[in-house]
Amino acid sequence: xxxxxxxxxxxxxxxxxxxxxxxxxxxxxxxxxxxxxxxxxxxxxxxxxxxxxxxxxxxxxxxxxxxxxxxxxxxxxxxxxxxxxxxxxxxxxxxxxxxxxxxxxxxxxxxxxxxxxxxxxxxxxxxxxxxxxxxxxxxxxxxxxxxxxxxxxxxxxxxxxxxxxxxxxxxxxxxxxxxxxxxxxxxxx
Numbered sequence: 001x002x003x004x005x006x007x008x009x010x011x012x013x014x015x016x017x018x019x020x021x022x023x024x025x026x027x028x029x030x031x032x033x034x035x036x037x038x039x040x041x042x043x044x045x046x047x048x049x050x051x052x053x054x055x056x057x058x059x060x061x062x063x064x065x066x067x068x069x070x071x072x073x074x075x076x077x078x079x080x081x082x083x084x085x086x087x088x089x090x091x092x093x094x095x096x097x098x099x100x101x102x103x104x105x106x107x108x109x110x111x112x113x114x115x116x117x118x119x120x121x122x123x124x125x126x127x128x129x130x131x132x133x134x135x136x137x138x139x140x141x142x143x144x145x146x147x148x149x150x151x152x153x154x155x156x157x158x159x160x161x162x163x164x165x166x167x168x169x170x171x172x173x174x175x176x177x178x179x180x181x182x183x184x185x186x187x188x189x
Contacts, residue, residue, distance in 0.1 A: 002075055003036075004073055006072040006106070008104075009069050009103040009104050010069075010103055011100065011103055012098070014068075026058060026060065026070070027058075028060055030044045032044075033045040036057070038059075038061050038069065042060070043060050043062055045058060053076070054074050054078065057073040057074075059071045059072075067103075070091045070094065072084065110154065111159070113157070116160065137175075138175040139181070155189060159185075
């Protein structure tokens with residue numbers, strides 16, 4: 001079974017020459033991978049080992065007309081943090097060279113890798129949180145998971161996701177202790 005270690009979503013139009021350059025830059029073999037999440041959208045991939053015993057697959061998939069996903073998958077041992085960071089840099093460089101616009105990278109390491117939900121237009125239906133605070137927690141450390149973050153996520157990523165949460169209509173209904181901790185967290189940054 002393949003598990004995602006890193007996923008980069010971007011958008012933009014690519015000519016066939018630009019696509020071929022991207023495949024060459026990433027040393028991908030044309031042809032989809034056959035297992036793991038999103039395999040049906042896969043265009044090209046490359047299987048390799050990282051030297052520490054991790055079996056890895058680098059993959060390029062297309063999503064819709066102009067969406068592109070670069071992903072690093074693993075089987076067995078999770079890749080080292082250094083391997084993940086090397087691929088993050090590789091993904092960003094390849095997207096930049098291809099003229100693609102970064103949408104998000106998961107897990108995010110910097111604020112620009114975080115996907116933020118756009119504010120709904122005036123008069124639009126309420127978002128999933130509505131005006132009711134659905135989480136039972138009064139400790140900020142327990143909220144990170146609900147924001148899609150690991151406790152060890154970079155501070156700037158936590159700040160972006162926390163500000164997004166605090167902009168929801170439900171935030172005023174959050175426990176006072178939690179709101180105070182959130183304000184303290186942002187002030188300390």
